[in-house]
Amino acid sequence: MLSMDCDIGRYTVKSSIGTQSFIRVMYKLKKIKAIDLFSGAGGFSLAALDLGIEILAAIELDKDACDTYRKNLIQNRKNSIKLLNKDIMTISPDELMNGLQLKEKELDLIIGGPPCQGFSSHRIKNAGVNDPRNELLIRYYDFVKIFQPKMFLVENVPGLLWEKHKDYLNNFKRIAANSGYNILGPFKLNAKDYGVPQNRNRVFILGLRDDISISEGDWPPSPTHFKDKKPYWVNASEIFEKPTPSIIEKITAVLGQDVAQKLKFKNTLIDNKSDPNNIHMNHADYMIERFSLTPINGSREDVDFRLPCHSNGYVGHKDVYGRIRLSLPGPTITTGCFNPSKGRFLHPWNNHGITVRQAARFQTFPDDYIFSGGIISQGKQVGNAVPVNLGKILLKSCVEIIINNSQRDDKNADEIS
Secondary structure, eight states, X not given: OEEEEEOSSOEEEEEEEOHHHHHHHHHHSOOOEEEEESOTTSHHHHHHHHTTOEEEEEEOOOHHHHHHHIIIIIIITTOOOEXXXXXXXXXXXXXXXXXXXXXXXXXXXXXXXXXXXGGOTTSOTTTTTTOGGGHHHHHHHHXXXXXXXXXXXXEEOXXXXXXXXXXXXXXXXXXXXXXXXXEEEEEEEEGGGGTOSBOOEEEEEEEEETTOOOOTXXXXXXXXXXXXXXXXXXXXXXXXXXXXXXXXXXXXXXHOHHHHTTOOOBOOOTTGGGOTTOOOOOOOHHHHHHHHTSOTTOOGGGOSOOOGGXXXXXXXXXXXXOBOOTTSOBOOOOTTTTOGGGSSOBOSSSSSBOOXXXXXXXXXXXXXXXXXXXXXXXXXXXXXXXXXXXXXXXXXHHHHHHHHHHHHHHHHHHHHO
16 A cells, blocks of 8 residues: 555645555646666566556667567557667667656656676676676666656666675765765565565665655565465465366365465466467476476475486485475566476476466566567566566655655745745
């Protein structure tokens, strides 16, 4: 819930209201304007648009991701967004600002997550330290420096906090401070604590222009879901349609009656057979045989069948080829989310990897959000996205800050007049 009390053009953050009421209030007044850098398939933009934030422009290099963004957010949802399918290093921030007919400090918000592979935990030892993609974090700030928005919000992987990457992070903080911005964070947040059915740690940095004030403890927003009290974490079971009675019996045998009967499942969609993202990997027969031996909630450790790479006492990466655990939030959805060899991405009871649509549900995309390209490209787009519901909660808190500062400025203007 968002706290707000509105009086025709004045905002006061007092009473709790839901998202729909919040959107109605937003439309009564001047809309908050934002641009999305490294927009990918549009998870962050969708979160913003659902809140009534106006996305003026988005930049993304990947062609399939741009096709996804265009079809879903511009064409199907009828938004007027300037989408640039270009390398951000070739785009002039000044020219973009002029093209949007904006002046310095008129933009409210810049959002986006620079490509994170250079900071990924999958990079070993000093791999990634000089990855040129890391420089894109600094390029992000070039746009902040020109537009001078009220605030900016950056998303990245936890590896950004590692000692070997501290120079990039410190440089980012330094140039932000020298340009008149206060930095909050970086904060490591887990999506499962905000109603996303996924155990996904990500780092967020909020930058506030020095004329924007905030009360201590206002950011990041407090968790909304919990392990041991209501509202509870959302379990992976809610991603999947309800199984047959025979599968329910197998689930009950493993999880126990008390846990199994509390599981919630998704209602079956009538048109899911026509969904181009309702696809999974085609596995070799010997892999299907191996999957068939993996029990509910099981992993490769539960099967006598051994792949050559897992023989000779190999003990690492125990989650690969594991079935998704139904009574817990799902695994971190990565770019290889459709491939059981990349993590615990085996369907909870069927003998294949999860579909791209199921991966997108873990990222809280609606089922009418269609991803372009082949299965590898679709998986990449889904895995790189900001979970939509997490994005909404973070952006709501940003809007609250803007609203409170607008109220303060109006009050000061009244006192002067």
